[in-house]
Every structure is written in C-alpha cells, then in structure tokens.
Amino acid sequence: MDHSSFLTGLQTPYYLLDEQAIVDNLTRIDRLCRLSGAKALLALKCFATWGVFDAMRPYLHGTTSSSLFEVRLGKEKFGGETHAYSVAYAAHEIDEALSYADKIIFNSFNQLHVFKDKAKTAGVPVGLRLNPNVSNSSFIIADPARPFSRLGEHDVAKILDVCDDISGVMIHYNCENDDFAAFSKTLDDIETKFADVFACLEWVSLGGGIHFIGDEYPLESLAQRLKDFSERHGVQVYLEPGEAAVHNGAALVTTVLDTLHNGKNLAVVDASIEAHMLDLLIYRSPAPLVSINHQTLNLSENVSDGSTIIYGKSCLAGDIFGEYQLGALKQPLAIGDQVAFGNAAAYTMVKKNWFNGVDMPSIVIKKLDGTISIQRTFDYDDYKDSLS
Known part of the structure; x- marks a missing residue:
C-alpha cells in the first residue's frame, strides 16, 4: 500500500502515532534501566493509548496508575508489574483496585490506615506517597511540592511510625526536568531528610518528570546516581516515565x-x-x-x-x-x-x-x-x- x-x-x-519514534525513546529508557538496575513503569496518566502497547511492552516493566480505571487498563492491556495509586480511593473502589494491583500506594496516612488491612488480606504490598517539600518544576500547577500540597506525607517521625505497614514509597518531585544536576541535588536533600525511612523499605519509586531522553542528557551519570541510591539504601528503584516514553x-x-x-x-x-x-x-x-x-x-x-x-x-x-x-x-x-x-x-x-x-x-x-x-x-x- x-x-x-x-x-x-x-x-x-x-x-x-509512530511506533518507531516511541521505541527510540524506550530504547534509551531500557538502557538506563540496564545500567542502573532501576525498573521503569509507564505512567498511564500521561499516555494510555493501548493500541501501541505491544510495541512498548518489551522495553518497560509495567505500568503505574492514578485511578481505578487506569490500574485496570494497565493490568488488562499492558501486563508486567501493575502499580496502583490514587490521590484518594473511595471505599467502593478499593477491592477492585487491589484485584488488579501488584503494589498499591496510598497518598495519606488516613488512606493507609483505612485500607491497609484489605491490602494485606489481598496479599498486595503497600506503599505510601511522600512529599519532600522540594521539587524541580517550572509550573506551579504541576508542582507536587507547591504550598499546601495534598500530594503525600512529609512528617518523618509519623512516617517512621507506619514503616511496619509499608514496603515502599513513591516520591514524585520532577516535571519535565532536563537538568541532571538539579535532579541530583534535590535527591541529595531527599536522602538527607528520609534516610531513616529508606532504611525500612524494599523499594522506592522516584516518579516521573525526568526528561532524560535528549541526546545531550548525561544518561550514564543519571544511571550511576540511581544505582548509588539503590545500593546505599538497599532498595529497588522504580521510575515512572510518561512524556519521556512518548x-x-x-x-x-x-x-x-x-x-x-x-x-x-x-x-x-x-x-x-x-x-x-x-x-x-x-x-x-x-x-x-x-x-x-x-x-x-x-x-x-x-x-x-x-x-x-x-x-x-x-x-x-x-x-x-x-x-x-x-x-x-x-x-x-x-x-x-x-x-x-x-x-x-x-x-x-x-x-x-x-x-x-x-x-x-x-x-x-x-x-x-x-x-x-x-x-x-x-x-x-x-x-x-x-x-x-
């Protein structure tokens, strides 16, 4: 034709949509994962056009979601690891969300306390979203650390009190950040603040918003930084690329x-x-x-x-x-x-x-x-x- x-x-x-152009991005993501030991999950909040998932699947470890419908889509159409997150789950959603999830991340202490037993019964590992109160974002509307943010918990003492209930955390603190030095410096601050928390965990997601696919981006430096973080704290690192993937x-x-x-x-x-x-x-x-x-x-x-x-x-x-x-x-x-x-x-x-x-x-x-x-x-x- x-x-x-x-x-x-x-x-x-x-x-x-051009599958080859998308795969070109994913090849770079795959290389980052191989060098660093991190795992990459497609952020469905950014891109969920499942007609190209067959081409994307070989380069990613699964999906991460922001709602019940997204976690279901990830489970049914992509496969691999399926991470469930929502700013707030309704009581009528939680059982179905758990049925699709390999991990579930709660946004607050309240949500954790209300639903942790259901997750335990379902055999789904639990995480908590942290808000480090620092970020790399040029847009206030997309800044998770904006004043009075509802996105995650920040009190270290209170987080340590629930460490027995969680196996990991998610920290999202970048938005289209193509500056490796800024990423690394902010991660330094996060490590200083949450070092005791990380010592209790098995995995840490550093979220998305890291624009590392440009030809000039120091991918090897990012990989080494992620590898050092993983080894220092004894955790599996996850990344949640969205825009970087497509x-x-x-x-x-x-x-x-x-x-x-x-x-x-x-x-x-x-x-x-x-x-x-x-x-x-x-x-x-x-x-x-x-x-x-x-x-x-x-x-x-x-x-x-x-x-x-x-x-x-x-x-x-x-x-x-x-x-x-x-x-x-x-x-x-x-x-x-x-x-x-x-x-x-x-x-x-x-x-x-x-x-x-x-x-x-x-x-x-x-x-x-x-x-x-x-x-x-x-x-x-x-x-x-x-x-x-």
Whole structure:
C-alpha cells in the first residue's frame, strides 16, 4: 500500500502515532534501566493509548496508575508489574483496585490506615506517597511540592511510625526536568531528610518528570546516581516515565478550513487545543509544527515571529495552536492545506474531550513494519453517549 496516498486521503483530524519514534525513546529508557538496575513503569496518566502497547511492552516493566480505571487498563492491556495509586480511593473502589494491583500506594496516612488491612488480606504490598517539600518544576500547577500540597506525607517521625505497614514509597518531585544536576541535588536533600525511612523499605519509586531522553542528557551519570541510591539504601528503584516514553511520538494532523487577516495572517484548522491538546492551553505553550512525509515524523523549525496565527475551530477566543514562521509550508496558508502539530502523544489523548462537539480526531498508528492502522474513529454517537 502507498502510505503517502493513503494518509493523504484520510479524513482529518487524526492523531498519527509512530511506533518507531516511541521505541527510540524506550530504547534509551531500557538502557538506563540496564545500567542502573532501576525498573521503569509507564505512567498511564500521561499516555494510555493501548493500541501501541505491544510495541512498548518489551522495553518497560509495567505500568503505574492514578485511578481505578487506569490500574485496570494497565493490568488488562499492558501486563508486567501493575502499580496502583490514587490521590484518594473511595471505599467502593478499593477491592477492585487491589484485584488488579501488584503494589498499591496510598497518598495519606488516613488512606493507609483505612485500607491497609484489605491490602494485606489481598496479599498486595503497600506503599505510601511522600512529599519532600522540594521539587524541580517550572509550573506551579504541576508542582507536587507547591504550598499546601495534598500530594503525600512529609512528617518523618509519623512516617517512621507506619514503616511496619509499608514496603515502599513513591516520591514524585520532577516535571519535565532536563537538568541532571538539579535532579541530583534535590535527591541529595531527599536522602538527607528520609534516610531513616529508606532504611525500612524494599523499594522506592522516584516518579516521573525526568526528561532524560535528549541526546545531550548525561544518561550514564543519571544511571550511576540511581544505582548509588539503590545500593546505599538497599532498595529497588522504580521510575515512572510518561512524556519521556512518548516524546515526539505522535502528531495531530489537521486541515485548514478558513483563512482571515486581522493585523496578521490567520488560519483556522479542524481541531482544537481545548479539546485535543489541552496542555497547550493549561501551560500557555505553542504546539511545534511538524512535517509528515509518511515515513517519519520530523520536527520543522518553529520561529514565532507572528507571521501566521493558527487557531482551532472551537468558539474559545484563545483556542490558538501558536504563531508561526511556516517554513516549508505555504505562506500564507490556504484553505485545504494540511498542518500537523508535533509532540501530540503525551497528555493529549488522555485529556481529549467533546468541547463544542468538535470532531474527535481518529487514532492512527504507523506500525513498526511501516503499515498503517486506523485504530479508532469517532462519530456523533460517541459524542451523544458521552453525555446523557
């Protein structure tokens, strides 16, 4: 099949996932694990498109979750180790969550005290989330150590009092942190604060948000740091990569529906950031443009000189993908042109919604062997059934 002509005729919008691009990230994660002895669990809160799990499974040790539905998905669709976590479990959820979990991590002393006996009866090892009150995050909305945070316990004395009830802890203190020195320094502080706690444990999860997949990142230094931590405290280290596992692994492919001029060239595409790439709105970030040659997903240069503003089709005034120097694409854009936005795997499909009833992008996968699979399409009935 001619993939180029096939995709040219495919109705937009659609998410185009590239399994090879994802595997390229996972190969780096696998190398980190082999060098350090750490285990890596896919963070389903970031990416849960199970149509590519077969390609991902050989490089990861399992999944970690943030809800009952996620832990079930991890168990049923990915396998390996299945870690269950939630900020707060409801009483009616706990038995089912335990039935899927290999480990369960409670967020607070209250949750631990209420549910630890059920976990013990089910034979599921128990962990507690710790909040070290330090972090590496540029965004207050994503900072687990923000003032008055509800995410984990921080009182060392009280944590030591429950050490007999837990076998491990989870500490999440990074958000897209690509600075190894900052990661290591913060871990120094964490080790100083919680050394006595670590001495009681079998495993420690250092969470996700460590952006270690860039070519310039000192992966060997990170591996040695994790290995030293593991050996010093006698614990199995877990990592929970999300964005690092799928960075640049997908594009959102759209079509220009209209063009206007209001002080600048404007274009409107058949997708929406609020509905389909919500993190752009939350973090006020532009989407990178990519060129799709139907063989690879290649980032094109993104120079924000305001030459063209690309809008989504919802009624939200700020539904803006970004301002672009369009490079290889036409200037100005014309109705019918295709525009693709990159890095559309992490925190996109897990957050997509039906705002304005805008068409939901199909999910299309370019497999490792180069074949194209239309994994899922959506229609009016899906929109209707999402309501009542």
